[in-house]
Amino acid sequence: MTEETMTIREMCDAFDVTPRTLRFYEAKELLFPIRDGQKRLFTRRDRGRLKLILRGKRFGFSLEEIRQLLDLYSPGDRQAMQLAATLDVARERLVDMERRRTELTQAIDDLKNQMDIVEDMLSSAGRVRDAAE
Amino acid sequence: MTEETMTIREMCDAFDVTPRTLRFYEAKELLFPIRDGQKRLFTRRDRGRLKLILRGKRFGFSLEEIRQLLDLYSPGDRQAMQLAATLDVARERLVDMERRRTELTQAIDDLKNQMDIVEDMLSSAGRVRDAAE
DNA sequence: AGACAAGATGACGTTTACGTAAAGAGAACG
DNA sequence: CGTTCTCTTTACGTAAACGTCATCTTGTCT
Incomplete structure (x- = not known):
């Protein structure tokens, strides 16, 4: 698997954001980096989400609006009802x-x-x- | 001429904004209502500019970015140099x-x-x- | 062991775009 | 003439989205 994770600095360089921004997005539950000790490790999933976040921002969406849309792209373990609600938001x-x-x-x-x-x-x-x- | 002016309340109803917003835009030099005593009177020009402001906002432009663009739509008494600069911004x-x-x-x-x-x-x-x- | 660099965790500061409350001016109405 | 609106100015408050210290761990190099 491409279980290739990235440190916070690698993420910053790759996406041209600051560490503060990434921690802020985590606090707002837009990203879910795993931990190695106390250090954050960003997964492929986080990278995909960040790409969508930055795109949404360029369109003027708020982080909260973006967060709702992200659930559509990570339907992982959602229940049918929740998915349907997410679909409504998406529509x-x-x-x-x-x-x-x-x-x-x-x-x-x-x-x-x-x-x-x-x-x-x-x-x-x-x-x-x-x-x- | 259609020198039909509108009060602040008429403007608010017409564009679905608050008085505070209109005064704020005036303070930021996006609108230039004339005065009747101490009351503001919004002209056709103000209405045109407000329409563009609201449109710009929906695209996520900042008020400052919008202000620069507005100069393009009201080239009134600009000098050639200023107009050329405005054109560059517009491009x-x-x-x-x-x-x-x-x-x-x-x-x-x-x-x-x-x-x-x-x-x-x-x-x-x-x-x-x-x-x- | 000492030092340096990278990352973490508060916590307060900043900008944008208004919201909101306080206090006063002027027309209009009964 | 007093009250009621509508509008004004002034000023402090607020939410979003981070910026910017200050302080603390931790791994790493020498």
Whole structure:
């Protein structure tokens, strides 16, 4: 098995986060590193979860929202009822994300248009300045 | 002209925000309501800016990032140099937003897949349970 | 054994984006 | 004229997500 674990420093270097962040995520029950004495060892599962956490953060999700979604990706020993509830949460998130993408597309188009307008303003101002020389 | 202004309460009702939020945005120079005595009056320009602010927030942008973008949409009396700088900021934001959309699409696909997997787990568990009856 | 480095554990500090309570000004109403 | 709203300013409070010490263990090197 790829039971290859990583120290906290290796994790920090690999994911560009601080030790504080990893301990904080553990305290918030987003990660569950095992212990070697008092040292933390992060498993492949932790790495997968961290990747999802960082992605969720980039989308502006709170850690609590992310934690709920993570349960979907680690259905391990859940009961059917809990899984169904998690699925409901996931369905809401999915709708949310799709709505977000639609809106993002709109915002991108708007921004492009506005940039074109400003660029035109700049180039016409340039012609005015050139003509004055 | 549509010089139709709105009171703070009308704005709150229209955009579903609190007075505190609007005053806060003004303090942070995101909005510039005019005054009638000591009361604020929000113009069409303020409404346009607020719409963009709320949209930016849904994408997880900070108010400071949003403020910089707003300058692009209100190029009013800017100098060419400032406009060019604003354009540079906008270009970075645009790249950021497009990258975000790509990643969001990926996340949506991942989530759908994971939901399918969990749904399969549930339905197979259901069959096991049904068989046991 | 001594020292150094890596990691752990509190505990307080910081930033962002407001919430909330206190106190006063101005119009409006009975 | 007193009361009731609506709005204002000022100021302290708060939740999220860590940053930043200070202090303590522990393994490791010499």
